[in-house]
Amino acid sequence: MAAEAPKELLxxxxxxxxxxxxxxxxxxxxxxxxHLVLYPRALEIAGGDDPTIWRWFWSxxxxxxxxxxxxxxxxxxxxxxKGMLRMDQFTPGRNYNxxxxxxxxxxxxxxxxxxxxxxxxxxQPIVNHVPLIPGxxxxxxxxxxxxxxxxxxxxxxSLTNDDGIDWKKGLTVAAVFASIA
Numbered sequence: 001m002a003a004e005a006p007k008e009l010l011x012x013x014x015x016x017x018x019x020x021x022x023x024x025x026x027x028x029x030x031x032x033x034x035h036l037v038l039y040p041r042a043l044e045i046a047g048g049d050d051p052t053i054w055r056w057f058w059s060x061x062x063x064x065x066x067x068x069x070x071x072x073x074x075x076x077x078x079x080x081x082k083g084m085l086r087m088d089q090f091t092p093g094r095n096y097n098x099x100x101x102x103x104x105x106x107x108x109x110x111x112x113x114x115x116x117x118x119x120x121x122x123x124q125p126i127v128n129h130v131p132l133i134p135g136x137x138x139x140x141x142x143x144x145x146x147x148x149x150x151x152x153x154x155x156x157x158s159l160t161n162d163d164g165i166d167w168k169k170g171l172t173v174a175a176v177f178a179s180i181a
Contacts, residue, residue, distance in 0.1 A: 033089050036178040040070040045173060046080030059174070071105070072171040079114065082158040083176055087121055090149035095181040098144040098157045104134045105170030114161045118145035121153025132171075139174075146181050 040048075040056075047053040053074055059067045072079075081100070090096055098118055118126040126145040134140050144157045157176065 034091060034180055038083055038176045039067050040173045041068055043176065044082040045070055046078060047076065070173045072169050074169055079161040081173055085155045085178060087149060087151055087153050087155055092150040094149050095146055096149060096178050097146045097181045099177045100142040100144060100159050101174040102140040103172040103174055104132065104138045104140060112161060114159055116142050116144045117158045119156040120147050121151060
């Protein structure tokens with residue numbers, strides 16, 4: 001399955017709002033979000049503060065804004081990227097998907113399986129084990145799952161792998177999208 005680059009996805013959305021840790025789109029007369037993108041600085045990345053493990057750099061992709069990406073510099077045995085959103089930020093009655101956007105610098109011969117988890121309020125976690133299969137330009141799009149908006153509580157999502165695989169350098173965390181399904 002070919003992944004669409006974030007630039008193409010963002011160009012389809014309208015009502016752009018600026019933010020430091022992410023951007024969101026909503027109807028002018030609404031206080032609820034229709035689409036949201038979280039930048040890597042808004043996520044909890046295991047070892048993300050250690051400059052010997054992760055390199056933070058500005059994307060350089062021609063977007064209406066510049067995003068600071070996180071790239072794995074050295075091999076590590078444990079990968080962990082986590083985030084959280086509040087349910088009351090989304091339009092009640094709408095269905096949303098949570099999607100991780102990654103990029104693999106040199107994917108040749110390296111297709112590990114990762115665990116993508118979506119935890120919704122008052123529900124059992126949705127856990128999927130999926131291979132990282134890059135599309136054009138090394139982009140990887142991983143769907144964590146969907147949810148109907150409504151009520152309160154937190155939506156938690158994560159991308160992990162702790163099975164002892166020595167991760168190769170060059171894996172980049174680009175963003176997490178919450179978009180209407």
